[in-house]
Amino acid sequence: MLSAPALLTSLASRTALAAIILSIVLSSIMGALRSKKWKAQGKHVFITGGSQGLGLAVAELLASKGANVTICSRTESKLREAVGKVKAAAKTEDQKVEYVAADVSTFEGAKRAIESCSVVPDTVFCCAGGAKPGFFIEQTESDFEKGMRTDYWTCLATSHAAANAMARNNVTNGKIVLISSTLGLIGLIGYSQYGPMKHAIRGLAESLRSELILYGISVQAYFPGTILSPGLEEENKTKPKITLEIEGEEEGLTPAQCAKGLIKGVEKGHFFITTDFNTELFRTAALGAGPTNRGLLDRVIALIGWIAIPFWRNLIADRAIRKHRQQHKEEVLSARLR
Numbered sequence: 391m392l393s394a395p396a397l398l399t400s401l402a403s404r405t406a407l408a409a410i411i412l413s414i415v416l417s418s419i420m421g422a423l424r425s426k427k428w429k430a431q432g433k434h435v436f437i438t439g440g441s442q443g444l445g446l447a448v449a450e451l452l453a454s455k456g457a458n459v460t461i462c463s464r465t466e467s468k469l470r471e472a473v474g475k476v477k478a479a480a481k482t483e484d485q486k487v488e489y490v491a492a493d494v495s496t497f498e499g500a501k502r503a504i505e506s507c508s509v510v511p512d513t514v515f516c517c518a519g520g521a522k523p524g525f526f527i528e529q530t531e532s533d534f535e536k537g538m539r540t541d542y543w544t545c546l547a548t549s550h551a552a553a554n555a556m557a558r559n560n561v562t563n564g565k566i567v568l569i570s571s572t573l574g575l576i577g578l579i580g581y582s583q584y585g586p587m588k589h590a591i592r593g594l595a596e597s598l599r600s601e602l603i604l605y606g607i608s609v610q611a612y613f614p615g616t617i618l619s620p621g622l623e624e625e626n627k628t629k630p631k632i633t634l635e636i637e638g639e640e641e642g643l644t645p646a647q648c649a650k651g652l653i654k655g656v657e658k659g660h661f662f663i664t665t666d667f668n669t670e671l672f673r674t675a676a677l678g679a680g681p682t683n684r685g686l687l688d689r690v691i692a693l694i695g696w697i698a699i700p701f702w703r704n705l706i707a708d709r710a711i712r713k714h715r716q717q718h719k720e721e722v723l724s725a726r727l728r
């Protein structure tokens with residue numbers, strides 16, 4: 391006869407073992423199911439935010455891999471210059487490289503943009519977006535509304551127009567890639583106008599991943615850390631010092647590095663794509679019910695995060711914010727009272 395504690399221990403270890411075996415079996419089945427790698431060659435790709443930063447780097451990389459590319463943003467002069475760079479990167483001369491000037495933060499604008507592509511796109515990257523960092527109590531209703539439009543609504547409107555076009559034109563193996571951020575997985579001081587919208591994009595990716603199975607459209611989301619882009623230079627002008635301190639002034643990857651990692655993840659069929667280890671820790675800590683990238687290994691990485699994240703949050707991030715209270719009081723609060 392086993393004693394009660396011994397019985398429990400043996401039960402627990404058996405359950406753990408069964409979970410490990412099941413996870414390995416499941417992840418290899420899932421891996422086999424998506425073993426057909428996605429290829430850029432011959433695809434018709436539509437990229438919002440394609441005139442600069444990440445969007446332009448994705449356009450150049452996909453063109454170099456043989457895709458037809460349409461870049462989209464609001465400013466035509468920037469698009470004209472960018473389209474030249476994408477053409478120069480193309481693998482062959484007969485690939486289509488075009489641009490559409492449109493504001494995709496409305497359903498009307500996004501629909502018009504997708505409909506003015508010369509061929510119905512089969513692959514869409516929603517890279518348009520941008521932050522206006524600042525302290526929560528200093529930001530206005532208009533700042534929050536702009537965040538909703540620029541970050542969430544551009545993704546929503548573009549994927550709505552794209553899913554309609556793909557489903558109704560019988561596009562097979564369509565793909566929609568949404569761009570979130572590390573801040574779609576965690577919250578950070580200074581980003582209340584932006585982070586929640588990036589969390590919403592995660593929710594959109596989960597909803598669409600499920601529903602667009604109807605049309606054979608696959609949905610993926612990318613969670614980049616800092617990208618050394620023109621947009622970053624712009625946002626750093628209003629970014630609180632404390633935010634910059636916590637995210638690390640020297641941190642960041644070039645748009646080309648991000649594009650490379652993103653396309654690698656797209657090719658592998660990863661649902662949530664990351665290109666830096668910190669975000670990988672946050673991704674695995676926030677896996678929820680979505681598909682994992684590497685089955686059991688995702689759970690092992692989550693274990694590292696389980697230890698490392700509370701350390702970072704308590705001893706680095708929150709501590710830096712507490713230390714900033716006095717300066718904040720002098721710089722922001724008393725200025726308001728005056």
Ligand SMILES: NC(=O)C1=CN([C@@H]2O[C@H](COP(=O)(O)OP(=O)(O)OC[C@H]3O[C@@H](n4cnc5c(N)ncnc54)[C@H](OP(=O)(O)O)[C@@H]3O)[C@@H](O)[C@H]2O)C=CC1
Binds near residue numbers: 495614
């Ligand atoms: N930079 C960073 O540190 C990080 C960025 N990200 C996200 O990655 C994505 C790319 O960022 P980044 O490379 O910095 O981009 P940039 O800010 O450098 O460029 C943004 C692009 O989006 C276009 N755009 C903005 N609003 C609209 C709109 N309403 N309709 C159409 N086009 C629009 C801009 O052109 P135009 O203004 O002419 O329309 C431009 O082409 C964004 O979603 C961003 O939130 C995520 C993590 C970190």
Ligand SMILES: CCCCCCCCCCCCCCCC(=O)[C@@H](N)CO
Binds near residue numbers: 520572622
């Ligand atoms: C154990 C874990 C240690 C982790 C340390 C990581 C600390 C940094 C977290 C914040 C990084 C923000 C990147 C995205 C920024 C962004 O989306 C904007 N720049 C918008 O353009």
